[in-house]
Amino acid sequence: MHETHAARQHYNVTFALLALAGSAYALLQSLVAPALGTIERDLHTTTTAGAWIITAYLLSASVATPIAGRVGDIFGKKKTLVATLALLALGTLVSALATSAGVMIGGRVIQGMGGAVFPLAFAIIRDEFPREKVPLGIAMISAILGIGGGLGIVLAGPIVQHLGYHWLFWLPLATVIVAGIGALVAIPESPVRTPGRISWLGSGLLSAWLVALLVGVSEGHAWGWTSTRVLGLFALAVVLAVAWIAAEARSADPLVDMKMMRMRSVWTTNLTAFLFGFGMFGLFILVPALVELPSSTGVGFGASVTQAGLFLVPSTIGMLIVSPIAGRLSNSIGSRIPLIVGSLLSAVSFFMLVVAHGRPWEVYTAAGLFGVGMGLAFSSMANLIVAAVRPEQTGVATGMNTIMRSIGGAIGGQVSASVLAGSVSASGTPTDRAFTLAFLVSAVGLLLAMVAAVLIPRRVNAEAASAASVSAAEAA
Secondary structure, eight states: OOOOGGGSOOHHHHHHHHHHHHHHHHHHHHHTGGGHHHHHHHTTOOHHHHHHHHHHHHHHHHHHHHHHHHHHHHHOHHHHHHHHHHHHHHHHHHHHHOOSHHHHHHHHHHHHGGGGHHHHHHHHHHHHSOGGGHHHHHHHHHHHHHHHHHHHHHHHHHHHHHTOTTHHHHHHHHHHHHHHHHHHHHSOOOSOOOOOOOOHHHHHHHHHHHHHHHHHHHHHHHHOTTSHHHHHHHHHHHHHHHHHHHHHHHOSSOSSOHHHHHSHHHHHHHHHHHHHHHHHHHHHHHHHHHHHSOGGGTSOOOOOHHHHHHTTHHHHHHHHHHHHHHHHHHHHTOSHHHHHHHHHHHHHHHHHHHHOOSSHHHHHHHHHHHHHHHHHHHHHHHHHHHHHSOGGGHHHHHHHHHHHHHHHHHHHHHHHHHHHHTSBOTTSSBOHHHHHHHHHHHHHHHHHHHHHHHTSOSOOOHHHHHHHHHHHHHHO
16 A cells, blocks of 8 residues: 655655756757767767767657656656666766767667656656645656756857867766666655556557658758658658557557547647647757857857857746746646746747847847746646546656657757758858748747647546546447
8 A cells, every 4th residue: 555655755855856867868958969060070970970969869769758658657667767867877878988970879879768757757746746746846847858958058068168078978977877876765666556568569660650750850951851761751650650559549558548649638738749849949949050150141149159058048047937836827727828828928939039139138038038938838738748647647648748849849940950941141151031930930830839728628637537538448
């Protein structure tokens, strides 16, 4: 039976360790991108191979996240979290020691498996925290993904300049080791389990269609969006996704319960996550690209990599301030309204950049407003998913929500890059018109995210989800 609260580790200690683990993963996700040119030169590799240092991480995280979430639901969330952190540490060590692009990419594949930290953290919080503290805990862990991503871009320049790019891995590695040992010693094992087995057919098909889709998206700009290879990968992704859905619907122990995915509260939140991810990545790609252009082009500010990162500091501060508020709002008015407002504010921030991005203060202001919107949205999406599903579905459900945001981000990032490449000046740099159009694309994506958020049911709770699932099972 469930242990008494006194017999279990205090939830604040659990939160601190989960936050530490999440911070390390979030930093590793974004630290590498600003330093990619330096890494390519040091490893004597091509731009194409360098791009795979980013892509390999994204692919691995997308595949591992829902599978590890399901493993945690079945075998124990603490055990799975510790194993995930061990893999994250191993991959980070490999990357830190890498002397070739192939080894670096291999390390990044192993690192990407650490993406499961977030769905596992959400599930542990749901199981371990007092009920009234769950929304705030989930909101803060959600914020870490965005805050860590922003800090990674800010910190990459100074780390590479003063220590060298290998320290982009050594510093997070120390954090991962501390978090892993702390989790092993101090986090209690969850009493909530889901009897069952891993659907290897479902896992294989999910992995296959995600890889086909994300490789197509990642290489679309380089290969050409209408090339045979890219269109073939997209077609293969559709076929494999249909096969995955059919296999999961027939399985007695599906990796992802299709009845759960069809619930309105779940699919609308996942759609919002996809669209928000699409718009969100515009900030991390477009703002540094804009401010780093020489002022002689009439577009940029001639900022260094380090200075470019500072333009994203307001967004990080905005998230840090707003996320605790979003958690408390989830308790008082629910998570739907904060998600709608957060998506709207994020869209407005990009519309501001569409109209004005010629002065530094304009970019700083838009970044700060986006951080406020992202803080509200990130916190709310995770809370909506947790509230909609049964406790034993938390890991895989939040894992799928994270994947939808990652897919949206991958597509949004490549679309932004294609828009910039589509309009260049005589000197080969993107024009002001290109940035204006790219900001508009992100703004529209975030506005559509707000529309999707409006479709989320006003009342979302796990009891209703449980009843709906039972009814669907009886009807079947």
